[in-house]
Amino acid sequence: xxxxxxxxxxxxxxxxxxxxxxxxxxxxxxxxxxxxxxxxxxxxxxxxxxxxxxxxxxxxxxxxxxxxxxxxxxxxxxxxxxxxxxxxxxxxxxxxxxxxxxxxxxxxxxxxxxxxxxxxxxxxxxxxxxxxxxxxxxxxxxxxxxxxxxxxxxxxxxxxxxxxxxxxxxxxxxxxxxxxxxxxxxxxxxxxxxxxxxxxxxxxxxxxxxxxxxxxxxxxxxxxxxxxxxxxxxxxxxxxxxxxxxxxxxxxxxxxxxxxxxxxxxxxxxxxxxxxxxxxxxxxxxxxxxxxxxxxxxxxxxxxxxxxxxxxxxxxxxxxxxxxxxxxxxxxxxxxxxxxxxxxxxxxxxxxxxxxxxxxxxxxxxxxxxxxxxxx
Amino acid sequence: xxxxxxxxxxxxxxxxxxxxxxxxxxxxxxxxxxxxxxxxxxxxxxxxxxxxxxxxxxxxxxxxxxxxxxxxxxxxxxxxxxxxxxxxxxxxxxxxxxxxxxxxxxxxxxxxxxxxxxxxxxxxxxxxxxxxxxxxxxxxxxxxxxxxxxxxxxxxxxxxxxxxxxxxxxxxxxxxxxxxxxxxxxxxxxxxxxxxxxxxxxxxxxxxxxxxxxxxxxxxxxxxxxxxxxxxxxxxxxxxxxxxxxxxxxxxxxxxxxxxxxxxxxxxxxxxxxxxxxxxxxxxxxxxxxxxxxxxxxxxxxxxxxxxxxxxxxxxxxxxxxxxxxxxxxxxxxxxxxxxxxxxxxxxxxxxxxxxxxxxxxxxxxxxxxxxxxxxxxxxxxxxxxxxxxx
Numbered sequence: 001x002x003x004x005x006x007x008x009x010x011x012x013x014x015x016x017x018x019x020x021x022x023x024x025x026x027x028x029x030x031x032x033x034x035x036x037x038x039x040x041x042x043x044x045x046x047x048x049x050x051x052x053x054x055x056x057x058x059x060x061x062x063x064x065x066x067x068x069x070x071x072x073x074x075x076x077x078x079x080x081x082x083x084x085x086x087x088x089x090x091x092x093x094x095x096x097x098x099x100x101x102x103x104x105x106x107x108x109x110x111x112x113x114x115x116x117x118x119x120x121x122x123x124x125x126x127x128x129x130x131x132x133x134x135x136x137x138x139x140x141x142x143x144x145x146x147x148x149x150x151x152x153x154x155x156x157x158x159x160x161x162x163x164x165x166x167x168x169x170x171x172x173x174x175x176x177x178x179x180x181x182x183x184x185x186x187x188x189x190x191x192x193x194x195x196x197x198x199x200x201x202x203x204x205x206x207x208x209x210x211x212x213x214x215x216x217x218x219x220x221x222x223x224x225x226x227x228x229x230x231x232x233x234x235x236x237x238x239x240x241x242x243x244x245x246x247x248x249x250x251x252x253x254x255x256x257x258x259x260x261x262x263x264x265x266x267x268x269x270x271x272x273x274x275x276x277x278x279x280x281x282x283x284x285x286x287x288x289x290x291x292x293x294x295x296x297x298x299x300x301x302x303x304x305x306x307x308x309x310x311x312x313x314x315x316x317x318x319x320x321x322x323x324x325x326x327x328x329x330x331x332x333x334x335x336x337x338x339x340x341x342x343x344x345x346x347x348x349x350x351x352x353x354x355x356x357x358x359x360x361x362x363x364x365x366x367x368x369x370x371x372x373x374x375x376x
Numbered sequence: 377x378x379x380x381x382x383x384x385x386x387x388x389x390x391x392x393x394x395x396x397x398x399x400x401x402x403x404x405x406x407x408x409x410x411x412x413x414x415x416x417x418x419x420x421x422x423x424x425x426x427x428x429x430x431x432x433x434x435x436x437x438x439x440x441x442x443x444x445x446x447x448x449x450x451x452x453x454x455x456x457x458x459x460x461x462x463x464x465x466x467x468x469x470x471x472x473x474x475x476x477x478x479x480x481x482x483x484x485x486x487x488x489x490x491x492x493x494x495x496x497x498x499x500x501x502x503x504x505x506x507x508x509x510x511x512x513x514x515x516x517x518x519x520x521x522x523x524x525x526x527x528x529x530x531x532x533x534x535x536x537x538x539x540x541x542x543x544x545x546x547x548x549x550x551x552x553x554x555x556x557x558x559x560x561x562x563x564x565x566x567x568x569x570x571x572x573x574x575x576x577x578x579x580x581x582x583x584x585x586x587x588x589x590x591x592x593x594x595x596x597x598x599x600x601x602x603x604x605x606x607x608x609x610x611x612x613x614x615x616x617x618x619x620x621x622x623x624x625x626x627x628x629x630x631x632x633x634x635x636x637x638x639x640x641x642x643x644x645x646x647x648x649x650x651x652x653x654x655x656x657x658x659x660x661x662x663x664x665x666x667x668x669x670x671x672x673x674x675x676x677x678x679x680x681x682x683x684x685x686x687x688x689x690x691x692x693x694x695x696x697x698x699x700x701x702x703x704x705x706x707x708x709x710x711x712x713x714x715x716x717x718x719x720x721x722x723x724x725x726x727x728x729x730x731x732x733x734x735x736x737x738x739x740x741x742x743x744x745x746x747x748x749x750x751x752x753x754x755x756x757x758x759x760x761x762x763x764x765x766x767x
Contacts (some may be wrong), residue, residue, distance in 0.1 A: 038694065079694055126764035127691055 004305040009274065011130040013176060016116055017078070019063030021193050021200045022135030022179060024070035028196050029178035030133045031074050037133070039071035039078040042120065044087040046209065070198050083119055090114035094209055096224050099247040102274035103348025106318060107209055111160045112136075113166040121174055127363060129174045136160045139180035139357075140172060147173045150302050150359040155183045157271070162315050165362035166300050167351035218248050230279030232259060235272070235288065246279050252289055252344025259283070270344070290341040290371035296351050296363030305329060312353040312360060314338075316345055327353055334363040341371035377700040378746040380653075382487050382678060382739025383408065383533055383561060384704060389586035389740070392631040397590050399623035406620045407611060416622050423629035428663060430629075430636035431595060432569030439594045439612045444560040444581035446605070448480035448592035450616060450727075451556040451577040454602025456488050459524040461603075463573035471496045472515050472526040472553075474539075475722040476505045480579075481527050481558055482718070484671070496525070498722075501638055503713075504669040505532050505723045509543040509682035522552040528555065529571055530562035534706040534719045534735055535668030536679025540574030545574030552638055554600060560592075564635030564642060565676045572597045577602075580632070582624065586740060587631030598767070614749055638740075646738050653736055654680050656751035661758050667706075667720070667733065678738040683725070684758050687732035696734075699753050706735035731766060 013035045015027035031037040043063045064080055071078035091110050098105035121132045137153035138161040150172055153159040158179075167175060179189070186205070193201035212220045225247050232241040241259040243249070246258075253271040263269050263285065270289055273282040299305070309328035314336065316323070324339040336351060345368050353360040379387075388396075404416030420436070441447040452471075459468045473485045475498040488494035499507045499515055507528050516523050526548055531538045541557055543727040548555035554576030560562075562568050564585045570578055577600060582591040596602070596615065608617030635642075657664050657680070667681035668674075684692065689705035696703060706717055716730035736750065 038698070054421075077694070077697055079690060081690065123764045127760060129693060 005257050006180075011035045011176075012128060013131050013133050014120070014124040014127075014129045015039050015133040016066035016120060016135075017041050018135070018206065019066035019070075019200065019203075020135065020206050021190055021198070021203055024067070024074075024135070024198045024200050025193050025196070026133055026135040026178045027071070027190055028074045028193075028198065030176060032075055033178070037074070037076045038129070039067065039074070039076050040120070041078070041080045042087075042115070043080050044084055044091075044115070045080045046075065066200050066203065070200055073199070075198050081120070081123070085116055086119045087115055087211075090119075095209075098348050099111060099221050100225055100276060102246060104250045104346035105348045106350060107211075109163045109166055109350055110267070111276070112163055117167055117171040117175060119169060121340040125174065131174045133176040133178060135179055136164055136177050137179050137182075138164050138177050140175055141358075147303065150175075151180075151358075152354070152357040153180045153182075158186075159186075160318075161354075161359050162318050162320075162350070162352050165302075165350060165359050167302065168300050169303060172302060188274045201321075208326040221247050222247070228279055230281065232257060232283060234263075234269075235282060235284045236293065240269075240283065243281055245251070246274050246276055246281050249274050249281050251346040257283060287345070287372055288370065289343045291338065291343070291345045292341050292371040293335070293337040293366040293369040294345060294351065294365055295367050296336060297332075297366045299329060299332075299334045299361055299363040301361035310360075312355055315352045315354065316342065316365070318350050322354070325353070331365070378702065378749040379705045379741070380701065380736040380738060380746055380750065382742070383735065383737035385583045385589070386586055386739040388583075388588065388627075389631055389634055391634060392587050392627045396623045396627035396631040397501050398745050399626050402622070402734055404622065405498070406622060407609060416620075419622055420620050420625050423625045426629040427593065427632045430632040431563070431578075431675045432571045432573075433595050434571075434598070436598060436613070437570065437595050439596050440620060441592045441594055441612075442590055442618075443592040444478075444558065444579050444584070445592075446559055446616075447482040447579040447581070447592045448478070448556075449484045450594050450602060450605050451579060451596075452481055452484040452525070453488060453492075453605055454615070455525045455554050455556065455600065456492065456494060456579065457603035458561060458601055460493070466521060467493075468522050468524040469493055469495045470523045472499055472512065474495070474499050474501060474507045474528045476501055476532050476534075476537075477527065477529055478533055478558055478560070481529065481556075482564055485527065495522075497587045499526075499528070502521055503721055503723050504535045504674065505535050505541055506669065506674075507544065509540060509547050512544050513547045516547065516553055518549045520553070523551070523553045525556060525576075528557055530557045530559035530568065531566060531676050532668065532719060533561045534733075535677040535681045535723070536561075537668040538562070538674055538676065541573050541575065548576075549574055554597075561676060561679075563632070563680055564639055566643070567639065576600050582628040582631060585631045585635040587628040588624045591621060591628045593628070621686075642740065643677040646740070646742060647672065649742055649744065650678055650680050650736075650738050652744070653738070653747045653750055656747055657682055657754050660751060660755035664758075665729075667723075667735075678742075680736040680738075682734050682736075683729055684721070684732045684734065684761070685729060686766070687758055687761040688764065688766055689731055689733045691764050692732070692734050692757055695757040695760055696750075696753055699749070699757075701749055701753055704735045704737070706733050728766060732761075 013030050015037050017039045041112050058147045068078050091107050095105050095107045137158040139151045141153040190201045208215045228245045231239050249271045263283045269283040272284045313322040314325045325336050327336045347365050349364045352362040404412035406416040406420045424435045424438045428438050439568040469492045489496040500511050511542050545555050556577040557575050558579045560581045563580045576597045578595040580593050583589045665683040716727045
């Protein structure tokens with residue numbers, strides 16, 4: 001049972017409209033369900049003047065116009081809100097700092113936590129709105145006692161509950177995801193947009209990171225953090241090559257290491273560890289990536305925090321699969337052990353815990369425990 | 377619904393709409409020599425005479441354009457090019473502009489600085505956004521020989537301040553410097569007489585006075601020969617090429633005549649409504665700051681501009697819009713993102729404060745009910761917008 005399927009009463013809804021097809025259809029569905037919907041496009045780029053060709057994101061004049069056009073067709077008021085300062089502080093700078101610290105952040109998740117369901121939601125509530133609506137694929141289910149749960153989208157292939165796992169009770173209480181209960185292909189969403197007269201129906205999907213227009217994350221980081229040459233070493237500490245900045249690597253990465261000498265066993269090598277302190281990247285065999293347990297910090301719960309150890313399924317990255325875990329909060333941190341070892345877990349990413357389709361909570365991965373201990 | 381954004385555009389006068397639609401089905405290019413062409417030309421020339429009379433100008437001084445923006449561009453760029461290149465030995469490159477101009481002037485001036493070697497100087501304004509004649513004199517007198525032109529709007533579109541155009545023009549004429557004024561907002565609200573003003577050029581627009589969109593005019597003294605921006609068939613004194621839009625020209629002239637005829641009624645009746653609106657807002661929100669010149673004679677009779685401390689203008693707009701009250705923050709948008717108004721910044725307003733502005737602009741269809749709607753809504757809206765704060 002979602003908001004749009006059975007509205008108990010018409011709500012004043014602020015629909016975040018990126019200029020893409022999903023958020024446009026979401027806003028249209030909310031309006032069709034009888035809610036009083038106002039569209040808002042978030043200007044998140046410090047330089048909203050630039051027209052971009054090819055790349056799609058959330059920050060261009062063109063996107064803003066597409067969103068406005070969609071709002072006009074739906075027949076709802078439309079505004080552009082400048083949240084560029086907040087976005088830069090809470091998402092972009094966080095992104096850079098995380099990479100600099102050797103971790104792998106998820107900026108979309110951070111944006112949902114700090115911008116869409118914080119800065120935007122707070123302003124919306126203050127202005128008298130009841131809810132913020134987005135084009136995410138996830139479901140909000142209201143229990144009989146009035147509390148709300150976040151569930152995976154009906155269509156697991158489209159599910160985006162992972163990047164919404166950071167939302168707490170209060171944020172969820174004001175969230176509306178009209179696309180979450182649709183089992184549909186992107187083509188069908190496009191067909192629906194077309195049927196509704198929304199010109200964004202044929203617009204290419206957004207991809208990657210909206211504030212890195214050309215998709216070149218390494219170039220973006222190099223530009224921000226500068227070159228810092230350091231060593232690439234194996235697990236014994238022997239130098240295998242050099243890199244131009246440890247921040248450019250992600251745990252589990254195989255490509256782009258540019259190591260001249262092959263491994264003794266001839267097998268490919270992967271990034272095992274990134275140490276920003278001595279600017280060293282450690283590489284080794286795939287087997288050394290296996291992780292049996294991890295510690296995650298800053299847990300956030302959708303509902304009451306669980307007491308004692310519990311068994312859950314976990315998702316460790318966007319578009320990642322599910323894996324079975326046992327998890328328990330110890331001294332404010334989440335201690336997780338995997339039933340079967342998992343490969344390539346990157347600190348900085350979120351772990352989201354599920355009970356069936358229900359999101360239980362999430363936390364930021366801080367450290368991992370090797371399944372096959374080897375001296376690093 | 378309370379439409380209080382007449383400075384953006386005002387409803388067409390029935391007489392102007394009638395004139396427009398009547399001409400739409402009439403064939404004739406005013407440049408053609410045959411009977412249809414002659415008929416069209418006669419219609420255009422009668423309209424030109426009507427508009428000239430309404431503005432205290434000679435018919436030959438009326439150059440029809442596609443609107444205020446084009447007229448501003450023609451005046452600023454055209455006069456600059458002509459004056460810069462008049463004497464190759466001594467190019468005049470200085471452009472003097474008020475910093476509170478509409479973007480049609482401001483951006484044209486800026487472009488000249490970026491691309492055409494202009495040395496742009498912004499004239500100082502007082503806290504009401506007014507350019508004083510002494511400031512213009514001081515700027516010109518520093519080197520009278522290198523000034524290409526000066527441009528100061530007749531009345532400000534955001535805060536409504538009326539400039540001392542006659543006195544400014546006197547100073548400019550003393551130094552033989554052409555002065556252009558954008559009178560888009562002034563026409564129909566304050567007495568606008570081109571001949572008496574002493575201006576070299578003056579911009580007016582159709583849709584701001586109850587005429588159609590897409591038509592305007594540059595009033596251009598007969599001794600002024602700006603370099604054209606649009607080249608082509610040589611219509612409009614070889615200064616502005618393009619087939620004349622006979623229906624729009626005709627309708628514009630009707631609106632222009634009515635704007636001049638009804639100006640006193642407008643100033644007193646709509647001015648009284650505006651005063652009531654200002655009073656109502658001040659009663660509901662005692663710390664609201666009235667923008668522009670508070671003296672009735674110093675501002676447009678239909679303009680009420682406010683700054684609400686601690687509010688985002690956008691939030692107020694949204695809250696009022698939701699209640700059917702249509703107004704503006706007054707500032708221009710960049711990609712739809714509200715920027716603090718350059719007008720307010722020029723008057724020395726704190727940038728944070730400048731984000732909380734609203735412009736109510738009244739017009740010929742405004743009623744007491746509109747004022748009452750604002751009186752009722754503004755207090756709670758400001759309270760709510762303050763809670764939402766500045767993001």
